[in-house]
Amino acid sequence: MAIGFMVLIGAIAAGLSTLVMSSNFNRVTLDIVRDRQYAADGAIEEAITAVRMLDRSGKGSCEVAAGSSTSELNELRIRVDWENVCGVVRTAVGDLVAQRNVVFSACQDTGDVCRDDEVIVRAQVNFEQAETGEVTRTWVQSWSVL
Amino acid sequence: MRTDLGESLVEIVITVVIIGITVTALLSGLGSAAAAGNAHKVGVQADTAMRNYAEAVKSAVRGCREGQSWTPDFSPAAGFRVSMSPADTSCPSVKESRRLDLTVDSPTGTRQVLTIVVRTP
Numbered sequence: 001m002a003i004g005f006m007v008l009i010g011a012i013a014a015g016l017s018t019l020v021m022s023s024n025f026n027r028v029t030l031d032i033v034r035d036r037q038y039a040a041d042g043a044i045e046e047a048i049t050a051v052r053m054l055d056r057s058g059k060g061s062c063e064v065a066a067g068s069s070t071s072e073l074n075e076l077r078i079r080v081d082w083e084n085v086c087g088v089v090r091t092a093v094g095d096l097v098a099q100r101n102v103v104f105s106a107c108q109d110t111g112d113v114c115r116d117d118e119v120i121v122r123a124q125v126n127f128e129q130a131e132t133g134e135v136t137r138t139w140v141q142s143w144s145v146l
Numbered sequence: 147m148r149t150d151l152g153e154s155l156v157e158i159v160i161t162v163v164i165i166g167i168t169v170t171a172l173l174s175g176l177g178s179a180a181a182a183g184n185a186h187k188v189g190v191q192a193d194t195a196m197r198n199y200a201e202a203v204k205s206a207v208r209g210c211r212e213g214q215s216w217t218p219d220f221s222p223a224a225g226f227r228v229s230m231s232p233a234d235t236s237c238p239s240v241k242e243s244r245r246l247d248l249t250v251d252s253p254t255g256t257r258q259v260l261t262i263v264v265r266t267p
Contacts, residue, residue: 009168012172012175013171016178016179019182020178020182023182024182024186026186027186027189027190030189030190031193034193034197034260035260038261038262039261042245042262043263045243045263045265049242049243049265052241053241073245073261073263074260074261139267140267
């Protein structure tokens with residue numbers, strides 16, 4: 001009976017300590033995930049601004065081009081790879097015009113290109129340009145948190 | 147045959163003391179678990195406040211034009227306080243992205259900080 005009593009008390013104590021520890025662990029995990037998502041989100045925002053300012057005659061045009069950048073946010077180093085995936089659309093009057101779209105992929109920087117299974121956020125952004133080549137507005141076409 | 151065997155007073159006192167210590171330990175353990183549960187709840191509320199605040203700030207900046215200022219449409223739950231650094235609410239130029247450190251202070255005194263990036267489209 002004494003042994004049963006001790007086992008019961010031990011089980012209750014172990015259960016309580018496990019409850020407290022798993023609760024704290026889950027809390028910390030939530031913070032880590034949130035910080036990672038917003039770091040990737042911010043890194044892509046910075047990459048969009050950088051790509052927006054590219055010279056239209058070079059990578060800022062609709063030629064096949066790609067690049068990358070890194071940002072340090074929320075104590076994480078995030079790499080953003082981007083590539084032009086321009087399309088052609090027909091206007092209301094039937095003219096064909098090139099549409100400058102860029103796909104951005106953000107992952108935690110490992111010094112190498114972002115692999116598909118490492119991507120945290122992937123976004124496709126359309127860069128609306130004036131005749132002069134200046135970007136007048138950006139349109140986020142898709143924004144996926146993976 | 148009836149015997150006079152039983153527990154002595156000392157044995158009973160020791161038993162009562164052991165049970166008392168055990169119950170006290172269990173109650174304090176339950177108290178700790180309850181306190182941890184409450185801290186967890188406050189942490190989750192702070193996390194929700196932080197995410198909502200961040201989205202409100204990003205949305206407000208997205209909707210503003212150069213030369214204007216922006217105000218996030220967000221009110222934290224009672225007891226929580228939010229702040230931002232730098233406290234510059236002028237719309238950023240389209241040529242720049244701006245980093246903002248958001249802070250959420252919870253009623254229990256814990257603080258969460260998150261850096262976000264905002265820009266105008």
